[in-house]
Amino acid sequence: MYAKRKTYVKNEKMNEYLNSLRFAFYCMSHPMDGFWDLTHEKRGSYAAANTILALTLIVRIMKLRFTSFIFITVYWEELNIFLYIASIIFPLALWVIGNWALTTLFDGKGRLGQVYMATCYGLLPYPVIQLPLMLISNVVTVDESEFYSVISAISLVFCGVLIITAMGQIHEFSGAKNILFTIASLFAMLVMVFILLLFFSMITQGVAYIVSLVREMLFRM
C-alpha cells in the first residue's frame, strides 16, 4: 500500500518535471505568453532549467567532435574541456548575477533563481537547432556551407531574443525599459569581469609578497 503511494508520488513528480520541460517549447514558440507564465503561473522548474543548460553544454561539446571538419576544426592538443564548459557557464553566471543585481534595484520582480531559470529556458533553441545542424553538417559540401552558417547564426540570435524577452516578462518591464536593462546588464558583466581581474591580480601580488617575505626570512636565518 505504502509502496504504491510512493510510486504514485514519483510519477507525479516526473510528470511535473516533464510538463515543465515541455513548457520550454511553448516558451520558444510563444515567448511573451510563455515566459510570463513561467514564473507567474509557476510553470517552470529548476530541474527543467538545469536539463536545458546541460543539454546546451552537451550539444556544444558534441559539436566539436561530430560537426564536419569543413565547419569546425579542433586543435585537440590544446582543448580544455573544463575551460570550454566554463565558456558558457561563466558568462551565464555573470549575466544572471549582473541582471538580477541591477533589476532588483529598479523594481524588477524576478528573483535570482527566476532569472537563472528564465535564462536557461531561453537557451533551448541552441540544442534544438544545433543538434540536427551538427548531423546535417556531415552531408554538405563547401558550396553549401552558407546554409550551415546562416542557420547556426539564427540559433544564436533566437536564444538572444528569447532571453531578452524572458527578462522583460519576469521583471514585468516595458519594452524600452527591458532593452535599457539588457544593455545595463551587459555593462554590469563587464564591470564584474574587471573587478574580478583586479581582485585576482591583487591576490596574486599578495601571495607573491608573502612568499618573497618568507623566502627572505629563510635566507637570513
Next chain:
Amino acid sequence: MTKNVKTARAIKGAVFVMSGLIAASTVIGANTITSEAAMHEHGYTYRYDYWEDVQDSPDVFAVTGSYTSSDLKLDVDMKNPTGLYTHGNNLYIMDTANNRIIELERDDDKNFKVSRIIDSFKGGSGANTFQNPTDMAISEEGNWFIADRDNARILKLDENLNYIMEFGKPDDSALDPGLVFQPSKITVDTAERVYCVAKGINKGLCKYEADGSFSGFVGAMPASYNLWDYIWKKIATQEQLARMAAFVPTEYDNLYMDYEGFIYAVTGNVKEEDLDSGKVSAVRKLNLIGNDILVRNGDYDNYGDLYWGDGGGHQGPSLFSDVTVFDNDIYVCLDKNRGRAFGYDDQGRLMFAFGGNGSEDGYYNWAIGIEHMGTDLYILDQQTATLTSYSLTEFGQLVFRAIDEFDHGDYNAAGATWEEVMKLNGNYDLAYIGIGRSLLRQERYKEAMEYFEIKYDADNYSKAYKQYRKEWVESHIGIIVFVIVIIFLVPLVMGKVKKIKWEIDKAEKAGEI
C-alpha cells in the same frame, strides 16, 4: 534587511565565479607557454601544417657547393653582387660594385668555372662600360638585355655584345621629372618586350615594346585603404595629413618570367600590418595585362615565415628579394631578412622552407638572388659575395616526381610516389593531399575523402564528397524512394484508420443510447 541578505548571496556568487576565473586564467597561461616553446624549435628544413605549427621535414634541397671569389679564381674579388641570371648552362653574377658581369659555365659534374668577365661592350654612342649593372636577361633570339642602373639605361646587345639600342626613363607625364631612372631588375619576354623594376617607381613594372618605346606600367600593387582610413583622412588636419604615411602602392623588388611567360613579382617592402590584413601580397603572378593570377589555396598566405618574433637579431616578416620558378610551377621565394628560401607549389601551399642567418654553407647574411637550372637551385649572398648551389635530395626528388607525374595525368604513379614521400616524412601534409588528389582522379572517392579529412583540405574533400554523395544516392535510389513514400503514407494511413475507428466508436455509442 532583505537587501542585506541578497547582497550577501551575491558576494557568495562572486566568490564562486572568481574561483572559476582563476582556474580559467591559469589554464590560458599554461597554453601560451607551450605554444611559444614549440615556436622556437625547428629544424633546418621545415614547413607549417594546417595549425600553423612548425613541422620539421627532411631536406628538400641539399648544398652541393659554394663559390667565393677565390673559389672562382677571380683576380678582383666580387663586391656587392646583386643579381643572378641563368641561361642554358651559363650562370651570370652581377658583380655590381665592380661594374662587371661574371659568366660562369657549368661542366658535366655541375661545377662552375669562370668563362668570361664582361665589363664592356662594343659600339653605342655613350660610355661602353657599365655603371652598377644589377640585372640581365637573354631573349629567345639571343639578344642580351642589361640593367645598367647608374647609367640610367637598359642596354640591348646582340650575342657578341654589340650595341643595338637602349631603353631610357619611361616617357610618362605622371612621373616626377626630377626622378633619376634606376632600372634594377629586368626580364624580357619572347617578343623581346622588356619589363623592368626601377627604383622610386611604384606604378608597377615599366613595360617597353621591342622597338624601345615605353608602353605603360603593368601590375601595380593596388593601393587599397579601408573605411576607417578614409574617415580618418577626412577629419585630419593638413599637418596631420602631411605626417601620415601616404597610401601609395608598394614597389616591387624583383621579378622572374616563368616558362609560360607569366611574371612572378616579389616585394620586400612589406609591413606586418599590411601582410596581416592582406593589403599587400609579398609575391604576385602577373599575366599579360598585369592582373594577379597567383593561386592561393594554401592554409595561410604566401609571405614566408608566419612567426615574426625576434630571433638572432632578425625580426619582422620575411622580406622577399628574389623568386625563381621551376618548370613544374613550384616557385621559390628568397627572404633576405632571415636568409631563408620558401618553396610553394602551384596551389600556393608551402612545400618547404630552409636556410637561415649565419656563415655556414646554406646560411646567409643577405640573400639577394635565387636562380635555378633544371632542378638545381642557386642562391647568391650579397654581403659575403658567395654563390651556393643546391641539388634535390632523395626526398626532394620524390616530391618533384610526384608533382610531375600528377601534372602529366599519371595519377596512379603520382599516388604511389606520394606514398613513397610519406614513408620518408609522415608529417608531410602535401603527401596526404597528393594521395587524395590522385585517388579523386581515380574515382575512389571514399578513400580520397579520408586523406583530405586527415589534413583538413575542405575544398578537395567537398569535391570528393559531392561525387561520393551522388554515387550513393544513385545506388540507393530504391531505398530513398521507399523511405519517402513511407514517410508520406504512414501518417495518411494512420489518419484514415483513426477516422474509421472514431466513426465506429461514434456509431457504437449512438447504438448504446
